[in-house]
Amino acid sequence: MASAPSSNDTDSGVGLHLPDTTRELVKILVAGPFGVGKTTLIDSVSEIRPLHTEEHLTEASVSVDDLAGVRDKTTTTVAIDFGRISLDAGIVLYLFGTPGQERFRSLWADIAHGALGALVLVDTRRIDDSFDVLGLVEESGLPYAVALNTFPDARSYTADQLRGSLDLEPGTPMVVCDARDTNSSIDALLSLVQHLIAGHAEGAGPQYGDPVTW
Amino acid sequence: MTGRRSGRPLVPAYLSTGGVARPANTELERLSLLTGGTGTAPDGLPAARHALFDVLDGGTLTLVEAAALLELPVSAVRVLAAELAEQGLVSLRAPVPQAALPAPDLLKRVADGLRALKQ
Numbered sequence: 001m002a003s004a005p006s007s008n009d010t011d012s013g014v015g016l017h018l019p020d021t022t023r024e025l026v027k028i029l030v031a032g033p034f035g036v037g038k039t040t041l042i043d044s045v046s047e048i049r050p051l052h053t054e055e056h057l058t059e060a061s062v063s064v065d066d067l068a069g070v071r072d073k074t075t076t077t078v079a080i081d082f083g084r085i086s087l088d089a090g091i092v093l094y095l096f097g098t099p100g101q102e103r104f105r106s107l108w109a110d111i112a113h114g115a116l117g118a119l120v121l122v123d124t125r126r127i128d129d130s131f132d133v134l135g136l137v138e139e140s141g142l143p144y145a146v147a148l149n150t151f152p153d154a155r156s157y158t159a160d161q162l163r164g165s166l167d168l169e170p171g172t173p174m175v176v177c178d179a180r181d182t183n184s185s186i187d188a189l190l191s192l193v194q195h196l197i198a199g200h201a202e203g204a205g206p207q208y209g210d211p212v213t214w
Numbered sequence: 215m216t217g218r219r220s221g222r223p224l225v226p227a228y229l230s231t232g233g234v235a236r237p238a239n240t241e242l243e244r245l246s247l248l249t250g251g252t253g254t255a256p257d258g259l260p261a262a263r264h265a266l267f268d269v270l271d272g273g274t275l276t277l278v279e280a281a282a283l284l285e286l287p288v289s290a291v292r293v294l295a296a297e298l299a300e301q302g303l304v305s306l307r308a309p310v311p312q313a314a315l316p317a318p319d320l321l322k323r324v325a326d327g328l329r330a331l332k333q
Contacts, residue, residue, distance in 0.1 A: 016279055016283070017273035017275060018273070018274045018275065018276070024310045024320060025245045025247070025309035025310065026320070051279060051283070052282060053281045053282050053287065053288055055287065082282075085327075085328075087324060087326075087330070087331075089327070091320070093324060114243060114310075183332050186328050186329075193321060193324050193325045193328065194325060196321050200321065201318075
């Protein structure tokens with residue numbers, strides 16, 4: 001019980017340790033419904049094999065003592081995947097795959113805390129599946145961009161049709177993306193970051209959550 | 215939502231914190247940096263705290279990375295990290311220095327860094 005995981009190198013802390021030059025850690029959510037390609041996008045740009053945490057959906061309201069009493073019951077958990085990219089100048093960017101269903105509302109608030117913004121992945125074959133996530137991201141106040149993950153059997157829509165269906169503001173970036181392709185994923189992330197920079201220039205900067213004071 | 219773990223976690227979540235549900239330090243977030251002390255863990259350190267100390271191995275991980283490696287919920291690792299910090303065995307750091315927020319310059323550096331990654 002007391003030993004660290006040792007199944008293989010990739011599962012130990014060795015190799016994952018952050019360099020001493022790390023100065024700033026920033027976070028972007030990759031949001032969307034199940035199966036839209038969040039983990040694929042994260043994997044295409046992450047320098048580590050994406051890791052995941054198991055999140056209990058009722059975690060915020062259940063004490064550990066309570067959990068001890070109900071451990072034989074089925075607890076709803078969801079795996080939250082994340083990856084990371086070391087950028088120049090000591091910045092490390094974390095990408096968190098964030099499911100979009102309404103029932104993940106409490107988890108959203110926790111994961112979104114301190115995020116720069118969200119890249120919302122949309123599958124144009126299942127546009128309706130993205131309504132919940134767009135609602136949650138707008139409610140969170142996070143600035144966002146939309147990336148249409150391309151699937152070969154998707155019928156084509158015009159940009160105006162899609163913007164109308166998704167009810168996007170005129171200023172919200174919407175780009176086409178192949179989540180399997182590193183450069184395409186980076187371009188989608190760049191469209192979001194450019195949007196954040198533009199928002200700053202207009203004085204309506206992104207929200208960073210509450211200051212950390214310790 | 216892929217890559218679910220197989221097998222049981224090292225320490226069951228309900229046992230990992232010794233019954234403490236809330237960390238004393240509530241400011242710990244997913245990207246808070248945990249740096250482990252060097253040397254060996256003191257005798258009698260509870261198993262879950264010992265596991266966190268070991269996974270840090272004298273280096274630095276984010277809280278969420280430690281949670282993923284230990285297969286424990288983020289909330290449990292918040293408690294463990296706060297306890298180890300109180301014991302002086304782990305040092306904690308916020309993900310972004312306050313001086314860097316709000317951060318048009320930070321955003322520009324993120325954009326430049328992403329562009330540099332393109333192949």
